[in-house]
Amino acid sequence: MKAEKIGRLAAGALAVTLVTASCASDRSGGDGLSGGTGSDGGGASASKTFGTLPSPCGPGDAKGATEQGVTDDQITIGFGDDRGFPSAPGLSKEMGDAVGAMIEWCNDQGGINGRTIKGNQYDAAYSQSAKVMQESCKQDFMLVGQGYAMDEAAEQHRVACKLPTVAGFTVGPNAAMGPMKYEAVPYPVDMMNIAGLRIAEQLFPDFKEKTDVLLSTSPAVSAGTNKITGAMKEVGMEPMDCGVRLNDKGESSYMPFAEKIKDCGAKYLWSSDSPDPGQFSLLESVERAGATPKYVFEATWYGEMVSKWNGSGAGDGLHIGMIFQPLENAGEVPAVKQYVDLVSAKDGKVALLGMQAASAFLLWAQSAQKCGSDLTRQCVINELSKVHEWTGGGLHAPTDPGNNKPASCGLMVKLTKNEYEQIHPKNTGEFQCGPEFVVEIDEANWGTKLNDDRVSTKFLTDDVIKPRTS
Numbered sequence: 001m002k003a004e005k006i007g008r009l010a011a012g013a014l015a016v017t018l019v020t021a022s023c024a025s026d027r028s029g030g031d032g033l034s035g036g037t038g039s040d041g042g043g044a045s046a047s048k049t050f051g052t053l054p055s056p057c058g059p060g061d062a063k064g065a066t067e068q069g070v071t072d073d074q075i076t077i078g079f080g081d082d083r084g085f086p087s088a089p090g091l092s093k094e095m096g097d098a099v100g101a102m103i104e105w106c107n108d109q110g111g112i113n114g115r116t117i118k119g120n121q122y123d124a125a126y127s128q129s130a131k132v133m134q135e136s137c138k139q140d141f142m143l144v145g146q147g148y149a150m151d152e153a154a155e156q157h158r159v160a161c162k163l164p165t166v167a168g169f170t171v172g173p174n175a176a177m178g179p180m181k182y183e184a185v186p187y188p189v190d191m192m193n194i195a196g197l198r199i200a201e202q203l204f205p206d207f208k209e210k211t212d213v214l215l216s217t218s219p220a221v222s223a224g225t226n227k228i229t230g231a232m233k234e235v236g237m238e239p240m241d242c243g244v245r246l247n248d249k250g251e252s253s254y255m256p257f258a259e260k261i262k263d264c265g266a267k268y269l270w271s272s273d274s275p276d277p278g279q280f281s282l283l284e285s286v287e288r289a290g291a292t293p294k295y296v297f298e299a300t301w302y303g304e305m306v307s308k309w310n311g312s313g314a315g316d317g318l319h320i321g322m323i324f325q326p327l328e329n330a331g332e333v334p335a336v337k338q339y340v341d342l343v344s345a346k347d348g349k350v351a352l353l354g355m356q357a358a359s360a361f362l363l364w365a366q367s368a369q370k371c372g373s374d375l376t377r378q379c380v381i382n383e384l385s386k387v388h389e390w391t392g393g394g395l396h397a398p399t400d401p402g403n404n405k406p407a408s409c410g411l412m413v414k415l416t417k418n419e420y421e422q423i424h425p426k427n428t429g430e431f432q433c434g435p436e437f438v439v440e441i442d443e444a445n446w447g448t449k450l451n452d453d454r455v456s457t458k459f460l461t462d463d464v465i466k467p468r469t470s
Contacts, residue, residue, distance in 0.1 A: 167360060
């Protein structure tokens, strides 16, 4: 998932009462790319593994009130999402549902070295991220697995109070590149995973010559589009420039745009936009116009809202590049099944963003476990900085959290009627990987200034907690 799409979705298409689409997407640190398959993942049952990851949770004799939020027998963390946003109730609800389920799973095993985890759940309701960050600053050891669409408004408060985070996702450029911030699935501003482009090149021989990019009046979508068009040029692609720019607030008719696509002769369409009624109307209009392009869209288009809409088959040409295992692979990927079972047992929302939050929790828990009794923010940051290969036990392709670098792998799913299916690689559950799957982004599109350590300088202070490797 490109996390910035959550911000666009909240700002633009949320006047409708549809369920938000679910989005999705190394090298060291004990993630365990081989090993046990885990238990059945039932909500009440503890497990000594999570997918291929040895569980970081269990009994122990850790002691000491070492830091805010840490006592002899308890660790207090913050987590949350934007579920209370009135224009779209339940926005990113899957984030909080996942972390809540993971806390229970961990405590059932004995917590972290015997310390029980207490979770303070926050609802930023889209516009209250600064408020909830100030609350978290006063009581939590760290923030874990949270996702706030307007995290940029909260970032100055987080940095000022020196509150580290293992975020579920980040949106704003300063939040994505902030100090004391780690992510299980990084989306840095200066690098981009282009697995969807690279796989489409392999599947469709004329993809480079016959692809156009759908444009939008939305500044957020336009920023994403600028990045992808820049990446296309890096790999020798030049969009056809059919001139289709959609009003973010909707159009009275989408047929003129559909006719323009047909007349232009585009065989493939790329979109950085998120699914909403206007986007659905465009695809329906394209079908009525008699055009038959294949759609190569971003991971925001993987979700229940899209699959339910596609009962008529207007979206049957939809191909989606992903770095997460699709939920349909649960039968072959133990970590996915375990996530689904844990969250379902608590009647939570199951979606890719929830998997992302679960992976963030596991990354934090593994690092905290290694600190033993010396559970300080400094120690956890030290441990996080050492993790350079991470899959969340098999939930997603390998990423490099310690260096804030994205996955260099991907897979592709295709939508047919109401069903998604992995079509590349052919073996279900596998990813294709390679250095060509990551490109550097032009500095003009970063949205922030970075120092030599690739950390945003906007809110940076001299006393932030930095990793110590010795």
